[in-house]
Amino acid sequence: MPDNEKGNGTDKTSTRRAFLKSSGLTIGGLVVGGTIGTFLGRGEPETGVKTEQAEPTPVQNPNEALMFFYPDEYQKTMAAAERIFPADDLGPGAKELNVAIYIDHQLASQWGVNARDYRLGPWYNPEPTQGSQIKLLRKDLFRLGLKELDNYSNKNYQKDFVALEASEQDEILVAFEQGEAGSLSGVSSSEFFKLLRTLTMEGVYADPMYGGNNQMNGWAMRKYPGTRMNYVKEIESTEFIELEPQSLRNHMGH
Amino acid sequence: MTTKLPKVPVVVVGMGWAGSIISAELTKAGIKVVGLERGKERKMSDYLMVHDELRFQHREELMQDLSKETITHRNNKKIRALPMRHYGTFIVGDGLGGAGSHWNGQTYRFLPYDFEIKTLTEKRYGAGKIKPEIPLQDWGITYDEIEPYYDTFEKMAGISGETVELYGERSNPYPTGPMLKTPVLEEFEKATKKLGYKPYIMPSANLSENYTNPDGISRAACQYCAYCENFGCEYGAKADPVVTVIPVAKETGNLDLRTHANVTRIVNDGTKATGVIYVNTFTGEEFEQPAEVVVVTSYVFNNARLLLNSNLGKPYNPDTGEGVIGKNYCYQVSSGYSTLYYDDKEWNLYAGAGALGIEIPEYTGDNFDHSDLNFLHGAGIRTTQYGNRPIATNHAPVGTPSWGAEFKKQSIKYANSVLQVKSQGASLPHRNNYLDLDPTYKDAYGMPLLRMTYDYTEQDKQLVKYISKVTRKIAEEMGPDHIDTVGEQAAFNVNVDTNTHNTGGVIMGADPETSAVNSYLQMWDADNVFVIGASAFPHNSCFNPTATLSALAYRASEGIERYLKGGGSLV
Ligand SMILES: Cc1cc2nc3c(=O)[nH]c(=O)nc-3n(C[C@H](O)[C@H](O)[C@H](O)COP(=O)(O)OP(=O)(O)OC[C@H]3O[C@@H](n4cnc5c(N)ncnc54)[C@H](O)[C@@H]3O)c2cc1C
Ligand code: SF4
Numbered sequence: 001m002p003d004n005e006k007g008n009g010t011d012k013t014s015t016r017r018a019f020l021k022s023s024g025l026t027i028g029g030l031v032v033g034g035t036i037g038t039f040l041g042r043g044e045p046e047t048g049v050k051t052e053q054a055e056p057t058p059v060q061n062p063n064e065a066l067m068f069f070y071p072d073e074y075q076k077t078m079a080a081a082e083r084i085f086p087a088d089d090l091g092p093g094a095k096e097l098n099v100a101i102y103i104d105h106q107l108a109s110q111w112g113v114n115a116r117d118y119r120l121g122p123w124y125n126p127e128p129t130q131g132s133q134i135k136l137l138r139k140d141l142f143r144l145g146l147k148e149l150d151n152y153s154n155k156n157y158q159k160d161f162v163a164l165e166a167s168e169q170d171e172i173l174v175a176f177e178q179g180e181a182g183s184l185s186g187v188s189s190s191e192f193f194k195l196l197r198t199l200t201m202e203g204v205y206a207d208p209m210y211g212g213n214n215q216m217n218g219w220a221m222r223k224y225p226g227t228r229m230n231y232v233k234e235i236e237s238t239e240f241i242e243l244e245p246q247s248l249r250n251h252m253g254h
Numbered sequence: 255m256t257t258k259l260p261k262v263p264v265v266v267v268g269m270g271w272a273g274s275i276i277s278a279e280l281t282k283a284g285i286k287v288v289g290l291e292r293g294k295e296r297k298m299s300d301y302l303m304v305h306d307e308l309r310f311q312h313r314e315e316l317m318q319d320l321s322k323e324t325i326t327h328r329n330n331k332k333i334r335a336l337p338m339r340h341y342g343t344f345i346v347g348d349g350l351g352g353a354g355s356h357w358n359g360q361t362y363r364f365l366p367y368d369f370e371i372k373t374l375t376e377k378r379y380g381a382g383k384i385k386p387e388i389p390l391q392d393w394g395i396t397y398d399e400i401e402p403y404y405d406t407f408e409k410m411a412g413i414s415g416e417t418v419e420l421y422g423e424r425s426n427p428y429p430t431g432p433m434l435k436t437p438v439l440e441e442f443e444k445a446t447k448k449l450g451y452k453p454y455i456m457p458s459a460n461l462s463e464n465y466t467n468p469d470g471i472s473r474a475a476c477q478y479c480a481y482c483e484n485f486g487c488e489y490g491a492k493a494d495p496v497v498t499v500i501p502v503a504k505e506t507g508n509l510d511l512r513t514h515a516n517v518t519r520i521v522n523d524g525t526k527a528t529g530v531i532y533v534n535t536f537t538g539e540e541f542e543q544p545a546e547v548v549v550v551t552s553y554v555f556n557n558a559r560l561l562l563n564s565n566l567g568k569p570y571n572p573d574t575g576e577g578v579i580g581k582n583y584c585y586q587v588s589s590g591y592s593t594l595y596y597d598d599k600e601w602n603l604y605a606g607a608g609a610l611g612i613e614i615p616e617y618t619g620d621n622f623d624h625s626d627l628n629f630l631h632g633a634g635i636r637t638t639q640y641g642n643r644p645i646a647t648n649h650a651p652v653g654t655p656s657w658g659a660e661f662k663k664q665s666i667k668y669a670n671s672v673l674q675v676k677s678q679g680a681s682l683p684h685r686n687n688y689l690d691l692d693p694t695y696k697d698a699y700g701m702p703l704l705r706m707t708y709d710y711t712e713q714d715k716q717l718v719k720y721i722s723k724v725t726r727k728i729a730e731e732m733g734p735d736h737i738d739t740v741g742e743q744a745a746f747n748v749n750v751d752t753n754t755h756n757t758g759g760v761i762m763g764a765d766p767e768t769s770a771v772n773s774y775l776q777m778w779d780a781d782n783v784f785v786i787g788a789s790a791f792p793h794n795s796c797f798n799p800t801a802t803l804s805a806l807a808y809r810a811s812e813g814i815e816r817y818l819k820g821g822g823s824l825v
Contacts, residue, residue, distance in 0.1 A: 084657045090666055111313060118324040118339045120695065129329055130336045131749035170658065197657050205644035206308040222669035224604055224644050227305035230477030231605030231641075238437045240600035240670060248306055 063211050064101055068108035068139065076146045077103055077196075079162045083169050084200040091221035092214070094200055102203030102212030103142075112139035134187055138195060144184040145176070145192030152181045207248050216245040227251065256531065256540045262288050262510070263818060265530055265545035267517045267560065270352020271800060272786040272807045273551035274495035274503065275407075278469075279811035281508035285818065288543055289509055290532055292516035292552075293318075293349030296496050301486035307643045311484040316356045318346040322516075322535075323697035325555055327748040329709040330686065331572070337695050337703065342749030344585075344756055345484075346553060350513060351496040353553070353754070354800070358483040358608030358640070359459030359492050361413045362797035363404050363805075365619040366397035366422045371793065374620065375630060383630070387685045388713065389575070389582060390630075391792040394764035395773040395809075397422045403805035411493035412465035412473065413801075415457030420615040433462045433476070438601050438673060439612040442637035445731035451614040456636065457801075458609030459493035469502045480641020482608030492608065515541075518701050520548055520564040520783065527566070527783045533699055547814055550785045551807070554583075557789040558689045558759035559704040567760075567770050567779050570688050572707075578770040580690045582683035582758040583706065584794040585751075587714045589743045590633065590722030591676040594734035595651055600670040606641030617724060618796050619680075629716040631680035633796045635724055637673060644669070652738045673732070675725040679718060680796040681757070684711045689759045709746045718743040755799050757791040762806075764825075772825045774813030775806055781823050786810050 066074055078100040087093030094100070106112060114137050126133045134141065149161040153172055157164055161172065173193065175181050181189035203212030205219065207227065213219060219226050225243035227250070234241045264280055266273045269291040277287050309315050318324075326335035347353025367374055372390045375383055384390050405425050407413075415428040432455035435443070439455070446453045460476040467473075476491040490497040503509040514535040521528045521542065529544035550557050561567050561579050570581035613636035616622060624630055649672045650664035692705035722741030729737045763769025766778035775790050777783040786807050788799040795802075813824045 085662055086659050088659060088662065090663065093662075114321075114340075116314070116319050116321050116340075118320045118337045120337070122694065124334060124336060126336050127329065127333055129745050129747040130327060131338055131340070131342060131747070133336055133339060173657075200657075201648065202308060202312065202645050207306055210308060219644065222644060222666045224669070227481070228479070229305075230479050231602065232477055234602040235436050235478040235605045235639075236434055237602060241602055248303060251303060251305065 063105075064098065066101075066104050068112070069100075069104045073143065073146050074100055074104065075162050076149055079169065080149065080173065080196055081200040081203065083166065083173055084197055085204050086166075092217050094204060096214060097204055097212055097218050098214040099200055099203030099212045102206065102210055103199045105211045106199060106202070107139040107142055113137050132191065134191060136185060136187055141184060141187060141192060142195055144187075145189065145196070148182050148184055148189060148192070149176075152176075209248055216247060219245040256542050258542045259544070261529070261544040261546070262286055263545065264288070264547045264549060264814065265290065265543050266549045266551055267530060268292075268352065268550070268552035268556070269350050269495065269500070269511070270347055270551065270553060271354040271495055271804050273549065274351070274354070274499045275804055275807040276549050276551060276786065276811050276814070277509055278499035278503040279808065280814060281503045281506040283815055284506075284508065285815070286508050287503070287510070288545070289503075289511045290515040290517055290530070290543070291350055291511070291513045292535060293513065295511075295513045296350040296355060296486070298486075298488065298490055298497055301488040304485045304488055305479070305481045307481075307645050310356070310481075311643065312645060314341050314345055314484075316347070316349065316484070316486065317341065318348040321698070324703060326692045326695050326703050326705045328705070328707055329745055331707055335692055335705045335707070338748045340749070343747070343751045344754045346555065350500065350511075351494050354493075354495045355486045356484050357459075357492075357754075357800065358798070360609040360611070360798045361408070361411065361415075361457045361459045361493075361801045363422060364397075364795045364797060364802050367619040368793070368795045369393045369395055369397050369400065371631075378620065379625060383624075385713075389683050389685060389768075391582070391761070391763055391768060393773075393792055394762050394769065399773070400802075400805050400809070401425060403808040404801060406808050407801055407804040410467050410469065410498060411459050412461050412467055413457055413459055413493075414462035416454055418454045418615050419452065420618070420621050428457065429467075430462050430465050433458050433460065433607065433610050434478070435612070436610070436639055438603070438639045439610070439637060441673060441732050442612045442675065442728070445728050445733075446614050449728065449731055451616050453612050453614050456609055456611035456613055456638070458607070460487075460607040460609050461491045461493075467498070469498075471498055471501065473497060476607050478605050478607050478610070478641075480604060480606045480643070482606070483640060516699065517552065517560065518563070518699050520550070520560055520566055522564060522566050522780060522783075524565070524779070526780055547782050547784065547817060549810075549814065550783065551787060554756045554759055554787055554789040555689075555704050557785050557787050559691070559701075561760065561770075561785065562691050562704075563701050566783065567777060569690060572686055572688055575685060578761065578768065580688045580759050581770075582761050582792050583687050583689045583708060584681040584683055584757045584791065585708065585746075586681045586753045586755045586794055586796070587633075587679035587710065587718050587743060588677060588753050590679065590718040590720075590725055590741055591674055592722070592725040592729035592737050592739040593649060594673045594675070594729050594732055595649070595668050595736040595738075596671040596673070597735040601673075603639070603642045603670050603672075606639040608640055610640065611636050611638035617721060627716070627720065629713045629720065630682060631717070631796065633677040633679035633717065633721045635675065635677050635721065635728065637675055642669070651736055673734070675729045675732070677718075677721045677725055678753075678796055678798075679714070679721060681794040682711070682713055683758065683793050684713075687711070710743050715743045755788070755794060757788040757794040757799060760785045760787075760789040761792045762790040763792060772823070773809070774824045775810040776813055776817070776824050778823075781821070782817065784810050784814055
C-alpha cells in the first residue's frame with residue numbers, strides 16, 4: 001500500500017515493514033537480504049501502532065550552534081547565502097532555512113578537509129577542461145573568501161559586507177563570481193563563489209539532519225515530498241499530488 | 255614482506271557485475287574461487303538510510319575513494335595530464351557489487367550492427383566511409399553468438415521490457431513486462447507516434463513485478479521510490495550483484511570473499527600469470543594469492559591499469575597504432591538535448607525509477623541512412639523519469655542568472671513542470687584517444703595512475719548536432735511553453751561531463767595484432783588471464799553497457815571452465 005497524502009494518520013513505517021515482510025528477498029526460502037527487523041535500534045514499537053500525543057512544546061534545536069565558524073564568519077555567511085537564495089513571496093530564504101548552520105557543519109566535516117579527494121602532488125595550474133587543482137582545503141578557502149568579502153567591501157564601499165544594502169552585496173558577489181576580487185592565497189575568488197553557491201543550494205535542499213532546510217521548508221516551497229519510501233500511486237497519477245515532506249528521521253523505525 | 259597464500263583454482267579481482275557473475279557461475283560448477291574486492295562488504299540492509307541525496311549523490315558515498323586512487327586526464331598528447339581530484343564526470347564503483355549497487359538499471363542489448371560494425375559499414379557505404387583515424391573493428395563475435403548469454407543475464411536479473419522490432423532478434427521475450435507508462439512518458443509517446451516513430455519503454459533492471467529467477471532468488475517489484483541511480487535499492491527490486499549472484503555464489507560454499515583487498519599487480523612471466531599481489535587496505539599488509547586462472551574484473555580503468563602495471567600485454571602506441579593495451583578507449587556523447595518548460599502543467603516528478611523511460615529506436619546504430627552524413631552510428635532519443643531530486647535538479651530557462659531572486663523564482667516555478675528530450679550517442683574510437691600509465695602521479699599504494707588522453711572528435715560533434723535537431727522536433731511536438739536546445743559538443747571536461755559509460759582499453763577481437771582478448775575475453779598473450787568488462791568493447795554503442803559486459807562475462811565463465819579442464823587458447 002502506498003504512502004498517503006498529507007497527515008491522514010496512517011503509520012508509514014508499519015506500512016513499509018508490512019510490505020517488506022510480504023516481499024523480502026529470498027533464496028530457496030531463506031531470507032537473505034535481512035532488511036526486516038530493527039537495525040537501528042531506535043524504532044517505533046514493533047506493533048507499529050502510534051499512540052496519540054499532545055502537541056509537543058517547541059524545543060530548542062541543539063543543531064543550531066557553531067562547530068567551525070567564528071560568530072562574525074557565521075554572520076557573513078548568512079548574509080551572503082541569503083543573496084544566493086533570498087526570501088521572497090514563495091517562501092523563506094537561506095537565512096531562515098539555516099543554510100549558514102549547514103555550511104558550518106559541512107566545513108567542519110571530512111568534506112571540509114577534502115578527505116576523499118586526490119591530494120597527492122605535484123600541483124599545476126590546469127587547462128580549463130582539467131577540473132580544479134586547488135591545494136587549499138575547502139574549509140580554508142571558505143574562510144579566506146569570507147575575509148576577502150570584507151576586504152573588498154571596505155575597499156569599494158567603506159563598510160563591512162554585512163552592513164551593506166542587498167544590492168551592494170549582490171554587486172560584490174558578482175565581482176567574486178567573475179574572479180575580480182582579490183586572490184585567496186593564489187586561488188581565484190570565483191572558486192570561493194562556486195563553493196558558496198553549491199553549499200547554499202545544498203543547505204536549502206539537503207535532509208534537515210545536516211542542519212539546513214529548516215523545518216523542511218526548502219522542500220515544501222517546491223512541493224518536494226522529501227524522502228518517502230514509495231510512490232506507487234503517485235507515479236501513475238495524472239493529477240499532481242502534493243505530499244507533506246518527510247525526512248530521513250522517518251526511516252529510523254526499521 | 256609479502257605473505258604467500260595457498261594456491262587456488264581461480265582468483266577474481268573486483269566484485270562488480272563481471273566478477274560476481276564469474277564467481278557465481280564457477281562456484282555453482284563446483285570450482286573454488288577467491289574473490290578480492292578493494293572496497294567494503296555490502297548487504298541489502300545497508301541501503302536503509304539511502305534516501306539521502308547529499309550523502310550518496312553529491313558526496314559519492316558508494317563510489318571509489320579518490321584519495322586512494324584516481325585517473326589523470328589530458329585532452330591531447332601536447333598537454334600535461336593532471337589528476338581528477340574530485341568527481342564531476344564519470345563516477346567509479348567500489349565495494350561488493352561495484353557500480354552494480356548504484357546503477358540505474360537501464361539494460362539494453364547492443365545491436366547486431368555493433369558487433370560487425372566495420373564489415374557492415376563498408377558493405378553498405380563502401381570502404382572509404384570509415385575515416386583512417388577511426389580504428390573501427392568487428393568484435394570477433396556476432397549478435398547471434400552472444401544472444402544466448404544476453405538471455406541468461408536477463409533471466410538472472412529479471413529484466414523488464416518490450417520487444418523492439420528494429421533491434422536484434424530475441425530468443426525469448428523479456429522475463430518481466432515493461433515498467434509503468436507514466437503520464438510523463440505518455441507525453442513523449444504521443445508526440446513521437448504523431449511524428450511516425452515507434453517509441454518503446456526502456457528495458458529495466460528495476461523489476462516491474464515480483465520475480466523469481468532461475469537460481470531461486472525472489473525479489474520485490476520496484477516502488478518508484480526515486481532514489482535509484484547513485485543509491486542502492488532497499489527493496490532489492492533493482493538487480494544488484496549483492497541481491498542476485500553474490501548470495502548464490504556464497505550459498506555454494508565455494509566462494510572465499512575478501513573485502514578491503516586491493517590488488518596491485520598480476521604476477522606473470524609475460525606468457526602466463528601465477529597469481530596476484532594484494533594489499534589489505536586497513537593494515538597495509540601485502541599478500542600473494544597464487545592461482546591457476548586470474549580473472550580481472552576491476553572495471554575499465556583498472557583492467558587496463560593492472561595489465562600495464564604488471565607488464566602484461568603490449569601497450570598501445572598512438573604514434574604507430576601498434577600495441578593493444580589502452581587502445582580504443584571510448585565514452586559516449588549526450589550533449590544533444592532539449593529542455594521543455596511548461597507554464598501550467600505539473601507532474602509528480604519527485605517520483606521515478608532509475609530505468610523508467612521511453613525511447614525511439616529509429617536513430618540508433620545504422621537504422622537510418624548515413625550516406626549523406628559525416629558521422630556513423632547514432633543515439634537513443636528518450637525521455638526519462640528518475641525522480642527529480644532538489645539539490646541536483648534546478649532547471650531555469652537559458653538566460654536566467656544562476657543565483658539570486660530570479661533564479662529562485664524560476665527554478666521553483668518549474669520544479670514540477672520541466673521535461674527533457676535527451677539523447678545518448680555512440681562513441682567511436684579515435685587513434686589519439688587512449689589509456690596508458692601516468693609518468694608522474696601514483697595511487698596510495700605507490701602504483702602509477704592510469705592516464706586518459708581523450709577528447710570528443712569531429713564524429714561526436716556531427717552526431718550531437720544532428721541528433722539535437724531531432725530532440726528539438728520532438729520537443730516542439732510535445733508543445734511546452736518554452737524550449738531550450740543544446741546541440742554543441744564542447745571539449746571533454748573531466749569535471750563537467752556526466753556519463754558513466756567508459757569502454758575499451760582491453761578490447762576483444764579475432765586478431766591478436768589488433769585486440770587484447772579473444773571472444774571468451776581470454777588474453778591472447780597469457781591464456782590463463784581473462785579480462786572482463788566494458789574494457790572489451792572495441793567501440794561504445796548508444797546504449798548502456800552492462801547487459802553486454804555481463805553477457806560477455808557469462809560467455810567467459812564457460813571459457814574458464816573449459817580452460818580449467820583442457821588449458822590452451824579457447825579459439
Ligand atoms: C550512477 C551510475 C549509473 C549507471 N547506470 C547504468 C545503467 O542504467 N545501465 C547500464 O548498463 N550501466 C549503468 N552504469 C554502468 C554500470 O554500473 C557498469 O557498467 C557496471 O556496473 C560495471 O560492472 P563491472 O563489474 O565491470 O565494474 P564495477 O561494477 O565497477 O566493479 C569493479 C569492482 O572492482 C573493484 N576493484 C577495482 N580495482 C580493484 C583492485 N585493484 N583490487 C580489488 N578490487 C578492485 C571495484 O571496487 C569494484 O567493486 C551506471 C554507472 C553508474 C556509476
Ligand atoms: S526506484 Fe525502484 S528499483 Fe530503484 S531504488 Fe527505488 S524501489 Fe528500488
